[in-house]
Amino acid sequence: QIAKLQIENCPDLIMGGGRAMYQAAIKDDPTYEQKMKDNGITWANTWDEVEAFKEGKLIATLTDDYFERVEEATPTLAQMTEKALSLLSGTEEGFFLMVEGGAMDESAHESEVMELCRQMLSFDEAVSLGIRFASENPDTIVIVTADHNTGGLQDKETADKILAKANKSDVHIKALLEYEAAIQEREPDIKLDELPYRFTTIAHTNDNVQVFAIGYGTEIFNDTTVKSFEIGKFIGQALSGQEFGATSKNGTK
Numbered sequence: 001q002i003a004k005l006q007i008e009n010c011p012d013l014i015m016g017g018g019r020a021m022y023q024a025a026i027k028d029d030p031t032y033e034q035k036m037k038d039n040g041i042t043w044a045n046t047w048d049e050v051e052a053f054k055e056g057k058l059i060a061t062l063t064d065d066y067f068e069r070v071e072e073a074t075p076t077l078a079q080m081t082e083k084a085l086s087l088l089s090g091t092e093e094g095f096f097l098m099v100e101g102g103a104m105d106e107s108a109h110e111s112e113v114m115e116l117c118r119q120m121l122s123f124d125e126a127v128s129l130g131i132r133f134a135s136e137n138p139d140t141i142v143i144v145t146a147d148h149n150t151g152g153l154q155d156k157e158t159a160d161k162i163l164a165k166a167n168k169s170d171v172h173i174k175a176l177l178e179y180e181a182a183i184q185e186r187e188p189d190i191k192l193d194e195l196p197y198r199f200t201t202i203a204h205t206n207d208n209v210q211v212f213a214i215g216y217g218t219e220i221f222n223d224t225t226v227k228s229f230e231i232g233k234f235i236g237q238a239l240s241g242q243e244f245g246a247t248s249k250n251g252t253k
Contacts, residue, residue: 001025007032010041010057012095013087015080019045019061047075050083058087066102070118077101078125085133094139096239099126108151111179111199114190116151134214141215141238143231149207152200159198172201 003025006014022043026033036043036059044050044060053060062075070076075083081099088095101123107116127144134140154162166173176199184192192198211221211231217238220226 004029004032006059007035007039007041010039010059013058013084013097015050015058015060015062015084017061017063017066020064022059022061047079050075050080053087055087066106069103069115070122073103073122076125077122078129081126081129085129089133089137094239096235099130101126105150108153108199109202111151111176111202112183113153113192113195113197113199114187116153131214139216141218141235142213143218143235144212145231146209147228149205149209151202152205152207153197154200156196156198159200162200163198166200172203175202176200 003022041057050060104119130142134142
């Protein structure tokens with residue numbers, strides 16, 4: 001259903017994985033292949049096709065599912081970000097681009113601390129491109145944040161204390177210990193006991209996440225805690241120049 005909705009309501013650009021999802025949507029209803037053409041969408045399945053793309057709407061599904069590991073990611077997140085910026089930056093009215101390092105979440109779910117570091121570095125390269133673009137285009141806003149924490153990563157001393165008190169039969173704790181054992185067996189050169197950090201769960205947590213931002217108006221994020229929807233409202237106001245968002249019955253925006 002997501003693929004069908006994206007075909008029906010396609011923004012200027014969607015790039016990433018999900019090829020199997022689109023193939024399944026078209027197999028379920030072959031008219032969606034024609035809807036792509038009717039909506040002016042180019043469906044690319046290789047990076048060469050993306051690099052050759054110049055204008056119009058683009059859906060690029062570059063792997064069947066998603067990019068699981070950094071070394072398997074071709075193209076890289078930074079390459080996709082650079083291409084997206086080159087395609088969108090020619091518009092006078094401006095643009096909104098969301099870049100997600102989604103595999104960081106999967107790495108944390110599976111207690112893969114080394115892969116998480118690799119994913120973070122890959123994401124950092126994409127962020128660097130955004131910051132460079134902003135330095136060359138001063139009317140640009142760049143916001144870097146997360147929708148949630150995964151894994152409850154702590155310094156090892158704190159994590160060891162948390163896990164020592166944890167119920168070992170808890171499904172999340174049990175899975176965490178199993179993941180750690182599997183990683184140690186698969187990568188014996190990595191001494192997990194000697195790493196300075198350790199996960200405390202395989203689940204999402206309710207810990208606050210950080211917000212980094214540069215550009216006009218982003219000082220509202222300084223030295224304060226904001227709710228996630230407030231970031232969305234800020235982006236909407238920045239794009240439209242007017243109030244954005246709904247008001248609840250009790251008057252809360």
